[in-house]
Amino acid sequence: MKLELENAPAVINPDGDAITSSLAAVRGFAILSRDEMTYIQTSGPAGEGFTLEYQDGDTDRHYRCPDELSLERVTQAFVSYARGTDSWKTSLPWVKEDV
Structure with missing residues (x-):
């Protein structure tokens, strides 16, 4: 991961604390990936x-979540x-996206 x-x-194999502190500092994007084609990502x-x-x-x-989310929800x-x-x-x- x-x-x-x-x-x-x-950050390789981040734990919950590393994820929490990293997302709190996001000003652009964050991607948590298992491999190049399997991931969760956020921006904002x-x-x-x-x-x-x-x-x-x-x-x-x-897929995309149609709701705008709080830092807490994204961190969870x-x-x-x-x-x-x-x-x-x-x-x-979740809504399917054509990419």
């Missing part, structure tokens, strides 16, 4: 709300994704 942020070094400054998307293996399975989703649980996916609405 790799956490990538705009203008910051990547913490004070204005975040977008959230995920891709599951290929571009035919790319990233930590759940990193732990391998499905609560990030089942607790939010």
Whole structure:
């Protein structure tokens, strides 16, 4: 697992604390990936709300949450994704995206 942020070094196998502190500093984007085609990503400054998307293996399975999310919700989703649980996916609405 790799956490990538705009203008910051990547973090390999981040724990919940690393994810929380990294997302709190996001001013652009963050991507938490299992591989190149399987990831969850967010963008937006913490004070204005975040977008959230995920891709599951290929571009035919790319989804976006239609809601603008708080830092807390995005952090919960990233930590759940990193732990391998499905609560990030089942607790939010998702819309298929054509990419």
